[in-house]
Amino acid sequence: MSIDKYRIKLGDRIDLSEWDPRDKSEFDGGKKAGIKATRPLNARLEALQELLYAESKHKVLIVLQARDAGGKDGTIRHVFDGVNPQGVKVASFKKPTSLELAHDYLWRVHPHTPASGEMAIFNRSHYEDVLVVRVHDLVPEKVWRRRYDHINAFEKMLADEGTTILKFYLHISKEEQKERLQARLDEPNKRWKFSSADLAERKLWGAYTEAFEEMLSRTSTDYAPWHIIPADRKWYRNYVISRILVDTLEGLKMRYPQPEEGLDDIVID
Ligand code: ATP
Ligand code: MG
Numbered sequence: 001m002s003i004d005k006y007r008i009k010l011g012d013r014i015d016l017s018e019w020d021p022r023d024k025s026e027f028d029g030g031k032k033a034g035i036k037a038t039r040p041l042n043a044r045l046e047a048l049q050e051l052l053y054a055e056s057k058h059k060v061l062i063v064l065q066a067r068d069a070g071g072k073d074g075t076i077r078h079v080f081d082g083v084n085p086q087g088v089k090v091a092s093f094k095k096p097t098s099l100e101l102a103h104d105y106l107w108r109v110h111p112h113t114p115a116s117g118e119m120a121i122f123n124r125s126h127y128e129d130v131l132v133v134r135v136h137d138l139v140p141e142k143v144w145r146r147r148y149d150h151i152n153a154f155e156k157m158l159a160d161e162g163t164t165i166l167k168f169y170l171h172i173s174k175e176e177q178k179e180r181l182q183a184r185l186d187e188p189n190k191r192w193k194f195s196s197a198d199l200a201e202r203k204l205w206g207a208y209t210e211a212f213e214e215m216l217s218r219t220s221t222d223y224a225p226w227h228i229i230p231a232d233r234k235w236y237r238n239y240v241i242s243r244i245l246v247d248t249l250e251g252l253k254m255r256y257p258q259p260e261e262g263l264d265d266i267v268i269d
Contacts, residue, residue: 002026003243006227008220014213014228021173023230027239034235038078041242046082048249049119053087055254056117059163062245063122065131065215066170067208068198069180071231072123075170078238079245080121089114092123105129105147106154113158126151130215135207148218155224165224166248168241169216170231174205 003026008014027034052058064072080088091112100108106126114120130151134144155165172180181202184194201208220226227244231237 003240003247006229006240006244008216008226008228010218010221012217012220014216016171016209016213016228019171019228019230021171021176021230021232024233024236026243027236031233031235034233034239038235038239038242041239041246042079042082044246045080045242045249046084048246048254049083049087051254051256052119052249052252053084053117054256056257057162058252058254059114059116059158059161060119060249061114061122061158061163061165062119063125063127063165063167064170065125065127065167065212066231067172067177067205068195068201069177069184070170070172071234071237072170074234075168075237075241076121076123078234079241083119087117088119088121090121090123093125093128106150110154114163116162126154127215127219131208131211134211135204148215151219152221152224155219155221159223164248164252166244167220167224167226168244169212169226169228170237171228172231174202176232177202 005026024034027037029037052060064075066072076090089112093109096105096108109122109126112120112122130144130147133139134141159165181194181198184190216226216228227241229237229240
């Protein structure tokens with residue numbers, strides 16, 4: 001077994017109850033060792049991002065989806081710690097504005113996709129249009145159901161045009177969500193993050209589970225695979241995502257561009 005076991009193949013039927021949010025089987029050791037082992041991966045990612053920028057050939061898109069308090073913000077903070085902010089763009093997709101709603105659901109997404117040499121992170125994404133939209137009946141079923149095909153086609157186009165796409169579903173347990181929401185109530189500095197809307201969403205846990213399962217089953221293509229990341233333990237989540245990113249970027253076999261000729265002879269006076 002390897003870290004690849006978290007990657008979903010198209011058509012895999014996903015039953016999230018079979019995926020352990022507390023799994024840590026790909027790391028031999030505990031929290032302290034895990035945090036320590038992630039540091040060199042952060043440094044590697046920083047170097048790979050610089051190479052990505054220098055070569056300016058590939059585009060990298062990272063999609064994060066999770067339940068409320070699932071750890072999207074923490075993942076961005078920790079995994080990209082040290083990466084040059086100039087080369088990374090984060091796009092957070094909130095409730096659509098009336099202008100956005102007046103367009104097709106991919107309209108607001110496309111401008112945030114990465115350019116050559118860039119890395120873009122989607123904090124929530126076009127997948128909300130088959131998640132919250134489905135769970136809350138914001139459009140009829142026949143409308144959201146055809147979106148899996150649209151999304152696959154959209155991502156195929158991005159991939160054909162040079163985008164490496166990696167999607168992460170941060171898998172937390174209901175108990176862990178309770179603890180994290182409780183912490184937002186208990187700790188004064190976290191209270192700003194608390195939203196009573198999260199409690200209403202929590203009541204819909206089962207409906208969200210179904211929506212996530214179908215999303216994972218239907219949109220994990222070879223050109224834009226989903227990973228189910230055990231996310232109850234933040235350190236393990238960060239470790240696994242860092243490894244997948246580093247492995248993927250190393251697989252691109254990037255090279256620094258050829259420098260100008262004759263640099264050895266230059267004397268700067
Ligand atoms: P945090 O984890 O810090 O609370 P967040 O991503 O939950 O961050 P919020 O502003 O709390 O940010 O929530 C954004 C809300 O926007 C979510 O409830 C999400 O479901 C909703 N949303 C995002 N995209 C859509 C969409 N296309 N249609 C309807 N609602 C959407
Ligand atoms: Mg929220």
